[in-house]
Amino acid sequence: MNFRKHVKDRIGYTAVFFINALLIILIMNLTLIINEKRVSKENIFYSFLISSALYLLFMTYDYIKMKPFYSYLRKAADSEGDLNSILSIAEVRTQEQLMYSKILKESYKSYTDKLSKYEENQKQYIYFINQWVHQMKTPVSVINLLLQDKDKENFKETLESIYEENEKITHGLDMMLCNARLSQFNLDFKVEKVDLLSVIRTVVNDNKKALIRYSIYPKIICREAMTVETDSKWIAFVINQILINAIKYSKDVSSEEKYITFEVNDEGSRLVLSIGDQGIGIPKEDRNRVFNAFFTGKNGRKTSESTGMGMYLSKRICDELGHGLSFESEEGKGTKFFIAFYKGKSIFNLSKL
Template sequence: MLRLFMKEHAAFIVFQVVLVAFIMLLYWLDGFRNVDTAIYSFVISTVLVITFLSVRFARRYQYYQRILSAPQNLEHMLQREGKSPEQVQNEIYLQKLYRLYQHEVQSLYAAQNRYLQFMNQWVHQMKTPISVMHLLLQEEKELDKNSVREEMERLKAGLDTVLMNARLDTFEQDMQIEQLKLRSLVSEVVTENKRLFISKQVYPEISIGEEHLVATDQKWMKFIIGQFLTNAVKYTFEPNKKVFIAAECSKGNTLLTIRDEGIGISSSDLPRVTKAFFTGENGRKIGESTGMGLYLAKEICTKLGHELTISSVQGEGTTVSVLFFNQDFVTQEEHDDSSKNR
């Protein structure tokens, strides 16, 4: 501790020695040859310097004791034992740095915990289609290809969700924004889910003009729309219902809406449906919800710069809307002409 103190004040001690020697030299050059006065001046200066350093060391003793001891925990740095303005400011800075570090650690811990919880749920749910296919293979009668295909689709959807969740942390590295025809994008997703529509006897109705172009990422947007359509069909229990998909443009913004005629979402669950792992009343009814679909959709929309809103009336259906900001309302002819020019 004393060694640290001396290292910190070595320049000050050297300066004091040089200053006293310079004053003695001035006395000698001025013809003042009294040795007793010189010795007296030197002793007084030395005593004053030693007194100053002693008082300073006493004031900094607890501070040195803390920084030289082995910390027992991170909260050790939050102790306030500094006396000088520099020490106090340094401790304030360390406290701010600690809060920043604590916030980042908590964010990383929450992300890791969310990922582990999601993986545990996903693995548990993927056991069901695997078990079903295993039972189908054990049956002596001819293999039901439709049942196998349905279970394979469930596995594929689960794998897609896991991959999207894993890529969410490196979203910026896996994003490619381009001008896309909204109708073609929606139609492609509907076609990929046509077996789900047919099996549930729910039918899509697309009301999107060819003139609607949106700037977005095709892969991520297909995943989002797929989540909306899957939920719309999954929570529509009555046959011969429809899922209405429409788009409109206003003031350069394009609004995509997907409305179903399902069971809807209760008013108490609606504010929390985009939270991670929240299943709510509807999720408990079907028993297969991970609570991650709308959470991922919300996160992806935020990263893409789109606005996601959800409204619902229990017993009547749910409407999910995605607002694409600052989109150009371009006619098909203009889009074809611009493509030819490129």
């Protein structure tokens, strides 16, 4: 920006200054007239000329002070989006420039934080897709082999195996849809009063064939009419994921009677659902990473069915709904997960966002 544009940009200041100078001269002249004295035109002109010179000096000083900032703006405008040029702001000399610099840096920081988060989400999503596709290939291949079996005597056994593989595909699809919907969670949930016992029974019923297949007995300890504020669909996914893991890590345990226990306890300020199994338990070195994305741990590496996303998604869902999710485990004796529904922490307002 050149000097002429600088002065033009401050046309309001110029107008106010000269109007003010003329008013002062006029008032002084009127005062002298009242006192029967006169001021020569030369003196009036000389006063106006001095005021104009002082104003011009001030504008020159102001322009020199702003010139580095104008040079920066011109350079930033011609940089074609080069962030280094835009962020390399010149020496700050005014409060206005300081505020501009602060806003620019805060905006850039916010932008980089969002970009980093987006890139991390994309990286996780792509990795999850690759894992999911790899996981789905196994049951599909097994089904194809079973369908090629020409031994009609094993027809019932073949159907059972196909059903088992189909359950894996269904579970994988549920996880895929859940992961996709979580990015817009606030658009896909409805908070209401939910009968927790009814949700537990529904989840158990959905997994009854797997429970029967591995001789695992569900035990529900809950009095009737235990209601909580939550989204029935999302909380059912969490409970289902915990149950599937409990079955997965209990099925090979040698025991005459294997139980998965659902127990609901009213602790005053919160209602706690515990889901405990008698499975192989979680190794001590893996416990701090159970809720990490893609972490399968020592137990998960023993089976190709594990993607390491189930508990990560469950934790994210509970966080979004305002519920607590924790666990305790002892290797070789089993694992117990706890879902805490806080009574004083209503989440009805979330559904209105």
